[in-house]
Amino acid sequence: MNKIKIDFDKLEGIIPAIIQDAADGQVLMLGFMNREAFEKTVKTGYAHFWSRSRKKLWMKGETSGHTQAVQEIRIDCDNDTLLIKVIQKGGAACHEGYKSCFYRTLNKGTATVDGEKIFNPEDIY
C-alpha cells in the first residue's frame, strides 16, 4: 500500500474516469472528474463528474434517477486515469436510453447501432 497523488494536472484540473458495470464488465461511459467531483464520489458513494460543456459539477442520474453506486475505484500506472466499477441504477448509463454510451460500432467512418436499449429518452427527460 502506498499513498497516491492523483494527477489532475495533465488535463488542467480534470482526470478521465472510465465507468464499468461491476456485474458484467461492460464499459458504460467515460466522464471527467475534477478534484471536487472525485471527492464527492468517494464521500457519497455515487459517481459525480465535472461537465466540460456546462462547467459544473453534476451527479450522474440527478435528472434521470439513473445513478451509479460505486463498488470499486482503480487507478492506472500513471495516476492519471480512474476506472470505477459501479452498479448502474435503472440499467442504463446513456441519456439516449442505451445501457452503455458506446452503443455504436464504428466501421469505415459509419456507425451501426447494436447496443442494448433500456428506456425511451422521451419518457424520462
Place this chain on the structure above:
Amino acid sequence: MNKIKIDFDKLEGIIPAIIQDAADGQVLMLGFMNREAFEKTVKTGYAHFWSRSRKKLWMKGETSGHTQAVQEIRIDCDNDTLLIKVIQKGGAACHEGYKSCFYRTLNKGTATVDGEKIFNPEDIY
C-alpha cells in the same frame, strides 16, 4: 448507419480511447489518439496513440512487442470517446508488467496492488 465525425476538438486535437480485452472484458488502459493515431490504428489494425508527454505518435508494443490487435471500435453518444476491443499480445498491456494498467485499487488515498502480473519489466525494457 450514419456517417460519424469524431470530435477531436474538445481536447484540442486528441480523443480518449479506452482499451478493453476482447476476450474477458477487462479494461487494459486508456490512451489518447489524435487523428493520425486513429487513422493508423484503423489502417494497420494495431492500436496507435499520441503520447502527450513525448509529443509523438507511437504504436503500442513497439518496444515491448506487446501489441494490441484491434477487434472492434466503438464510439460513444457524444462522438468524443472511443472504446476499442483488442487482443493483447503477450497478455500484458502495462509497462509495469501487469495485464492491466489499472492494477491497483484505490481506497482512502492509498493504493493496493491486486492486479495480475504477467512479466518482469526488467526482462523486457
